[in-house]
Amino acid sequence: MLLVGAGEVGAKHLAALTGSPGVVVAGVADPAPRATLPQGVPVFDSWQLALKAVAPDLVVVATPPGTALVAARDAALAGAAVVLEKPATTDPTALAPQANDGGIFVAFQPHFAPGLHQLLAEPPAVVQAEVTLAVRRDLGYFRGWRRTYATAGGVLHQQAIHSLALALRLMPGEIETVDATVAHRRGLAETEDHVTAAIALADGRTVHVDARIDHPGTARHVLVIRLADGRRLQVRGRNLEAGLGDLATAPTHEELRREMYAAVLAAAEGRGVHPCLFPLPALQRPLEVIERVYRDAHVVRGAEPDVA
Known part of the structure; x- marks a missing residue:
């Protein structure tokens, strides 16, 4: 997988991804990452460069609104399944359907x-x-x-x-x-x-x-x-x-994120769309x-x- 955005929210995804079965962090796209990155993982200045170099199956976009939706759509166009952090944009009209939006899901892990x-x-x-x-x-x-x-x-x-x-x-x-x-x-x-x-x-x-x-x-x-x-x-x-x-037996946020990643990958592989996934058009x-x-x-x- 590729992480786009290694700030406060990206760090939370890295913590969850590190323990996700079958998932390997193959790259991070961020010109100035603040999160502690796994040793040996290549860092790219832009998601465009990273998408070409890594060819990821899964992309997690954790950048601020304004760039998040563009990055997610570029990743989906490249053939990756995408998890996009909310709110992605403040403009509801920006969510008018585009090709490949079906492979993008909003990160509502709760x-x-x-x-x-x-x-x-x-x-x-x-x-x-x-x-x-x-x-x-x-x-x-x-x-x-x-x-x-x-x-x-x-x-x-x-x-x-x-x-x-x-x-x-x-x-x-x-x-x-x-x-x-x-x-x-x-x-x-x-x-x-x-x-x-x-x-x-x-x-x-x-x-x-x-x-x-x-x-x-x-x-x-x-x-x-x-x-x-x-x-x-x-x-x-x-x-x-x-x-x-x-409340006493609630799963951790890392556990919920791992369920979300697995569901997105399953959907990308044609194994059905999990009812808890939040499709991008529903965010409008x-x-x-x-x-x-x-x-x-x-x-x-x-x-x-x-x-x-």
């Missing part, structure tokens, strides 16, 4: 958490979804391209997209209205501290979002799914890694919703922190 295979294979009738995120992220995290929404910063792009994308995947249909409030309290560049949103579908179903990065307590991330038959399901974990299972709808939230939200600045 969607491989326990119980989600069955949920995604046979989606139940969902009437409401509730996304709750409460974590602590400070100024040091929001640097470079993470500073602004336009370059893929913000709570929804960076923190809550895993659960929001999963909720919208289980609830197809046209988005009718978005009612949102975005609160800025700590001066984290243009990044907000708290987003609340009510997203209504044309048939009356709703998605509610309460996502904050100024939480002083234990981090939590929960997606509550309310079914038409009255059942209530909870997808839980620091980043949903417990799925519908027990979450990005359209995120765009509407930030575009239409009521913005609050300078208030005292609300940490309830």
Whole structure:
């Protein structure tokens, strides 16, 4: 495999890839890698050079938005299966289908958490979804391209997209209205501290979002799914890694990433598409919703922190 982008996120992929059965890291494309690289692995200044030199079966793209989608499409055109880190782009129109996009999958590894295979294979009738995120992220995290929404910063792009994308995947249909409030309290560049949103579908179903990065307590991330038959399901974990299972026995993120790589390679070999894989075209709808939230939200600045 070839890794494109050896920064903070690329390092996480390297850790998972090192223990993946049958996977060999054959190259890294990054003009200035910050991650610790496996000894002896060649480093290339560009993904174009690396694709020609390595001819990889699998490419993991972990670069910032703006280059990620271009790199992923170049890799797919070269014949590789591709895992692309979210959000890939902030422009939903950039996801208009192109040739070879079928070989690109978005890296939502928490969607491989326990119980989600069955949920995604046979989606139940969902009437409401509730996304709750409460974590602590400070100024040091929001640097470079993470500073602004336009370059893929913000709570929804960076923190809550895993659960929001999963909720919208289980609830197809046209988005009718978005009612949102975005609160800025700590001066984290243009990044907000708290987003609340009510997203209504044309048939009356709703998605509610309460996502904050100024939480002083234990981090939590929960997606509550309310079914038409009255059942209530909870997808839980620091980043949903417990799925519908027990928090105490949740798989590690490295384990979930390895499942994701194996599923992408299986799909590339014609052995079927795993229900937990997130195809690139499906990313357009979450990005359209995120765009509407930030575009239409009521913005609050300078208030005292609300940490309830």
